[in-house]
Amino acid sequence: MHKKWQPIGKSTFEIYGELLNLKRESSHEIRFTLRNINTWSNTQLVEARNLLEKLSQNHLFFRGEQQTIWQQSELTSLDSQKREEIYEKIEKLSQHIKLVKDSGHQLATLFKVESPKTLNELESTIRAARHVADVPIDKPRNLPQGVFNDIFENATRTPDVPKIPKIWFKGNNLNLLKQRFSELQNDYDLEEELASYLNKKYQVEFLNQDLSSILVRCNKWGIFRCFQKKYWQDIKLIMSFRKVIKSISDEQLKNDLEKGIELKKLRCKLADDKYPPNLAFKNFFIRNKPDLFSIKQALIWLEELNPNLPSEVVSELIYSESSRQNLLDILKQLNWQNTTRIIEHGFNELREYFAYPEKIMNTSNIYFQHITFDKIDSFLDKATNELDLFRKWLDYQENLDELKLLGLEAFLDKLKISNIPADYWCSLFLKGFYNSWLQYIYDNSAEIRCFNYTIHEGQIRQFGELDKLQYKFAKTQLRRIHVDEWKKWSEELNTATLISYLKRETQKPRKQVREFITEAGNLILALKPCWLMSPLAVSDYIPPEMNYFDAVLFDEASQIYTEDSISSIMRAKQVIVVGDIQQMPPSSFFSSVTSDDDDEETEEEAPYDSLLAECGKFMKERTLKWHYRSQDESLIAFSNRKFYESQFITFPNPIKDKNRGVFFHPVPNGIYQPNAKEPNTIEAEEIAQLVLEHVEKSNHLSLGIIAFSKKQADTIQLKVKELGRDNPDLAEFCRDDSNKFFVKNLENMQGDESDVIILGFGYGKDNEGNFKQNFGPLTWAGGEKRLNVAITRAKCKLILVASITPDLLSASNSQGARCFKEYFEYIQQTGEELRKEENQNTKADYHFNPLIVNDIYHALQEQGYQVETSVGRSGYPIDLAVIRQQESKEFLLGIECDGLIYKKYPTARDRDRLRRIVLEEKLGWQIHRIWSKEWYENRDSQIKLLVERIQRLEDKK
Numbered sequence: 001m002h003k004k005w006q007p008i009g010k011s012t013f014e015i016y017g018e019l020l021n022l023k024r025e026s027s028h029e030i031r032f033t034l035r036n037i038n039t040w041s042n043t044q045l046v047e048a049r050n051l052l053e054k055l056s057q058n059h060l061f062f063r064g065e066q067q068t069i070w071q072q073s074e075l076t077s078l079d080s081q082k083r084e085e086i087y088e089k090i091e092k093l094s095q096h097i098k099l100v101k102d103s104g105h106q107l108a109t110l111f112k113v114e115s116p117k118t119l120n121e122l123e124s125t126i127r128a129a130r131h132v133a134d135v136p137i138d139k140p141r142n143l144p145q146g147v148f149n150d151i152f153e154n155a156t157r158t159p160d161v162p163k164i165p166k167i168w169f170k171g172n173n174l175n176l177l178k179q180r181f182s183e184l185q186n187d188y189d190l191e192e193e194l195a196s197y198l199n200k201k202y203q204v205e206f207l208n209q210d211l212s213s214i215l216v217r218c219n220k221w222g223i224f225r226c227f228q229k230k231y232w233q234d235i236k237l238i239m240s241f242r243k244v245i246k247s248i249s250d251e252q253l254k255n256d257l258e259k260g261i262e263l264k265k266l267r268c269k270l271a272d273d274k275y276p277p278n279l280a281f282k283n284f285f286i287r288n289k290p291d292l293f294s295i296k297q298a299l300i301w302l303e304e305l306n307p308n309l310p311s312e313v314v315s316e317l318i319y320s321e322s323s324r325q326n327l328l329d330i331l332k333q334l335n336w337q338n339t340t341r342i343i344e345h346g347f348n349e350l351r352e353y354f355a356y357p358e359k360i361m362n363t364s365n366i367y368f369q370h371i372t373f374d375k376i377d378s379f380l381d382k383a384t385n386e387l388d389l390f391r392k393w394l395d396y397q398e399n400l401d402e403l404k405l406l407g408l409e410a411f412l413d414k415l416k417i418s419n420i421p422a423d424y425w426c427s428l429f430l431k432g433f434y435n436s437w438l439q440y441i442y443d444n445s446a447e448i449r450c451f452n453y454t455i456h457e458g459q460i461r462q463f464g465e466l467d468k469l470q471y472k473f474a475k476t477q478l479r480r481i482h483v484d485e486w487k488k489w490s491e492e493l494n495t496a497t498l499i500s501y502l503k504r505e506t507q508k509p510r511k512q513v514r515e516f517i518t519e520a521g522n523l524i525l526a527l528k529p530c531w532l533m534s535p536l537a538v539s540d541y542i543p544p545e546m547n548y549f550d551a552v553l554f555d556e557a558s559q560i561y562t563e564d565s566i567s568s569i570m571r572a573k574q575v576i577v578v579g580d581i582q583q584m585p586p587s588s589f590f591s592s593v594t595s596d597d598d599d600e601e602t603e604e605e606a607p608y609d610s611l612l613a614e615c616g617k618f619m620k621e622r623t624l625k626w627h628y629r630s631q632d633e634s635l636i637a638f639s640n641r642k643f644y645e646s647q648f649i650t651f652p653n654p655i656k657d658k659n660r661g662v663f664f665h666p667v668p669n670g671i672y673q674p675n676a677k678e679p680n681t682i683e684a685e686e687i688a689q690l691v692l693e694h695v696e697k698s699n700h701l702s703l704g705i706i707a708f709s710k711k712q713a714d715t716i717q718l719k720v721k722e723l724g725r726d727n728p729d730l731a732e733f734c735r736d737d738s739n740k741f742f743v744k745n746l747e748n749m750q751g752d753e754s755d756v757i758i759l760g761f762g763y764g765k766d767n768e769g770n771f772k773q774n775f776g777p778l779t780w781a782g783g784e785k786r787l788n789v790a791i792t793r794a795k796c797k798l799i800l801v802a803s804i805t806p807d808l809l810s811a812s813n814s815q816g817a818r819c820f821k822e823y824f825e826y827i828q829q830t831g832e833e834l835r836k837e838e839n840q841n842t843k844a845d846y847h848f849n850p851l852i853v854n855d856i857y858h859a860l861q862e863q864g865y866q867v868e869t870s871v872g873r874s875g876y877p878i879d880l881a882v883i884r885q886q887e888s889k890e891f892l893l894g895i896e897c898d899g900l901i902y903k904k905y906p907t908a909r910d911r912d913r914l915r916r917i918v919l920e921e922k923l924g925w926q927i928h929r930i931w932s933k934e935w936y937e938n939r940d941s942q943i944k945l946l947v948e949r950i951q952r953l954e955d956k957k
Helices: 012-025 042-057 080-111 119-133 174-201 204-208 211-220 229-240 250-271 276-280 292-304 311-318 321-334 336-350 357-362 373-385 387-405 409-417 422-444 453-490 495-507 513-527 535-541 562-569 611-615 634-642 681-698 710-724 728-733 783-791 815-828 832-846 851-862 900-904 908-922 932-937 939-956
Strands: 552-554 575-577 661-666 703-707 741-745 754-760 794-802 867-871 878-885 890-897 927-930
Touching: 012 422, 012 851, 012 932, 042 387, 042 422, 080 119, 080 311, 080 321, 080 336, 080 373, 080 387, 119 311, 119 321, 119 336, 174 204, 174 250, 174 276, 174 292, 204 250, 211 229, 211 250, 229 250, 311 321, 321 336, 336 357, 357 373, 373 387, 387 409, 409 422, 453 495, 453 513, 453 908, 495 513, 513 535, 535 562, 552 562, 562 611, 575 611, 634 661, 634 783, 634 794, 634 815, 661 815, 681 703, 681 710, 681 728, 681 754, 681 794, 703 710, 710 728, 710 741, 710 754, 754 783, 783 815, 794 815, 851 867, 851 878, 851 890, 851 932, 851 939, 867 890, 890 900, 890 939, 908 927, 927 932, 927 939, 932 939
Parallel strands: 552 575, 661 794, 703 741, 703 754, 754 794, 890 927
Antiparallel strands: 867 878, 878 890
C-alpha cells in the first residue's frame, strides 16, 4: 500500500488520498486516456499542473470567447523590436488613412455630398474635385507693373472669373448647349468660309450692294441679255468690286451673288441678339466674336463634370475664389498620388503579418480600396490595441502546444466541449491522472487489486493469536533445547564426577563460590546457562580463565564505570550494552558523603564516562522506541521532546482524569534553610500530607517521593514517619520494607518506578527573602540527566511540590537548572502550551499526505461529530478521535488508518498486535480501523459502518 511507484514517486495510499481530496473539492469529472501513464514522473505532473493553471487563466481563448485579429497573423513570436516595428508601420498607415478620410470629408463638405467611405469612392471624389478645380478661368488682368504695384496688388487685382456661366448649372441643358455650340460653330465656320471665298474675289464694298435685287435680275436673264442695258450695268457694277479682272461666267456670277447674299444673311443672324447661340454664349464673345475654343473647353468641362455633384454647389464653389482655393489646398495637402502609394505600401507591409488583411477587415475577397475607412480604422486600432492580447495569445498557443506534447490532447478536446469552469480544470486533470495511475497499479499489483478488508482483518486476528502462541512455543522450545543439551552433556565421561562434587558442596554450610565455579563451571553452565550478576560479582566469583559465555548483557550501562565492566567483557564472545545516555552517569556522590554535615549543595563532583558512553563511540546503536511506563503522555512528553527528539512511541489516553498526568502543588510559605539539618520543613510537611491523602484515597497505587537533595529526602522521610504515628494505614503503607513506597533523592532513584511520583524541589527563599540559584546535584555536571530520570519515574501521575514559581529561576549557566526551569513552566501550565507545539510539530513532521485522514475527518464532520486529528504527543499519534465531551477532551472512539503512522511500525507485531494491546487493553481505547482501499472504493458504506459504531458506543455511555 505504501510502495512508492516510480517514476511518479507516490504510493497507492497517497493516490487514494489525492483522489478523495479532489472528489471532495469538485464533483466534475472528465474521462480521458493518458498514454504511457507509467512513464509519468512527478516532475511531469507538476509541469502539467502548472501548464493547466496557466491555461485556466486563458480560458476565454481556449473556449473561443475571446479572440484577437492577430490569431490570423502569420507571426509566431513577438519581441520588443517586432512590437515597435508593428507600432511604427501601423501608425504610419493609420495616419494616412486618417488623412484621406479627413480630406474626403472636407471635399464632401465642400460639395455637400455624402463623405466617401472607401478609397475607391474617394478617388472618384478626388477626380471630380480636380475637375472642378480645373474649371476654365479667365486669368486676372493686373494693371501694369509700377512702383506701388506690390502695395496695391490686392486692391488692383482683377479676380479670376470662371468661364462657365452660372446659368449653365440650372437645369439639365448640356445637350442644348452642345446643339447651340454646334450651330454657332457651323454658322461661324460657314461665315468664315463664305467671307474667305468672297474676300479673295471681291472687295468689301461688294457686300454693301443690293445683291438680292441683282440676283433677281440675273435670274431673269435670258439668251438676249446681251441686248439689255440693265444687264451690262449689273455686270459692270459687280465687276467693279472684283479684285481680279477676269472673265466670269454668268453661272459663276450668280453663284457669287448667292454666296454674298448668304453671307449677309448669316452675319445678320449672328449679329441678332435673339440668335440662340448668342443668348447661350454671350459671355464668350470678345469684340462681338465668340471664343469658340473657350466655349468648347467649357462645354467639355461641364460634360466631364461628375453628375453626382450638385450643380448649384459646384456653381457656388467655382464662383467663390476662396472656396476654389480651399479646394486646391485640400487637394494639395492630400497629395493623392503620393498618399495612395504610401497606403498601398502600408497594406503590403501588413501582409507581412497577415496573409490577406482585407479578408479580416471585410470577410470577403476584395482589395483594400473597396473597404470602408471605418473598417480599416477599426482593424488598425485593434491591431495596435491587441498587441498585448496577441502576446497572451502567443503564450496561450505555446501553453497549448506544451500540453499537447505532454500527451494531454484528448483531455483538452473533451475539456473544450465541456462547460466546466476553469477553476476546476486542474483538479479534473489530476482526477484523470491519478485514476490512470491507480488503474495501472491495479493491473500490476494483484495484492492491492485483490485486497479485501474482511479477509485481511481475519488474517490479522489469526496472526495475533499465533503470535501469542509463539511466545509460549518459544519458552517450551527453549526448555526442550536446554533439556537436550543437558542430556547430551550428561553423557560425557567426567559428568558423573562433577555431579557428585556438586552434591557434596551443596551439603557444606559455608561455600567457596569462586572455587566451586572453578571446579564445576561447565556443570553450572549446563544446568543454568543464564547468570544474573553485577560487574563486581563477576570479578569476585568467576575466575578469569572461564571465558566461554556466549554473550554478556549490561543493563543500566549508563551507571557502570568502564573499568568495572572489563571483567565481564573478557569472559564473553559477544557484548550487548543497554542503557540510556540521557540518564545519570556513574557517580561518586555516596562515596564522598561521610556525614550529614557535608554540604552537598556546594560540592560538585567530576564527571565520569560510563560504559554506555564509551561504547557509543564505536559500537552500532539500536534505539528502543516503545515507551510503556507512562500511562499518560504528559508524564513523558517533556522528556520525549527535550531529551529524545520526540522519537519515543507513546500512547494517548481516551480520558483525562485527576489520577493521571502532571500537576503542580505550590507551597507558598515554604522557607529554605541551606545549612540546617531540615532544609525546608514546611514543604516536607506538605509532602507528608500529600502522602496521607494518597493512602486514604489511592492506596492501591504505589507512591515514590524524589527530593532534589539528600537532606530534604531525609526530612520528608522523618515527617512521613511522624505523621504515621497517628495513622496506622500510613505507617503500614510507608514501612521500610514496603514495595509500594520509597523516598529517594536525585542521585539514587534510577531504575525505580512508581504509579505516583511526588517531586520535592525543596529549595526556595530563606528567612530574609533571598533566593540562591544553587540546587545541589541538579546544578552539577549531568544535572539535566538526573532531572530526566526523576521526571520519568511515574506511571500514572506526577506532582511537583515547590515553594517557588518558575519565574524566580534565572537563566543559570547550569544546564540542569535551565532544563528544570523549562520543566517547571511545563508543569505549571499543565503541558497545554507544549501540547499545541507538539501537535503542530507532529503534523508538520509526519503528516506529509494526510489526505485520507482529512477525508474521514470531513465525512464525520458532515455527520455532525466533533473530531480531532493526530491525537497524541509523539510521532505515532492516533489518526483521528471522535470527541465525546469537548471540555474534558474525552474521546469516544479512536480511528486508525493504514497510513503513514501505520507504515512507520516496522513489523506486523508492532502495528497490528502490540499497539492495539496498549491502546485497547491497557488504556481503554475503542479503536476503529479503516483500510484506505475500502474507504476509497466503498466510502458511503464505510461511513455507515463508522457511524453505527459511534452510535453503539454512545448508547453504552
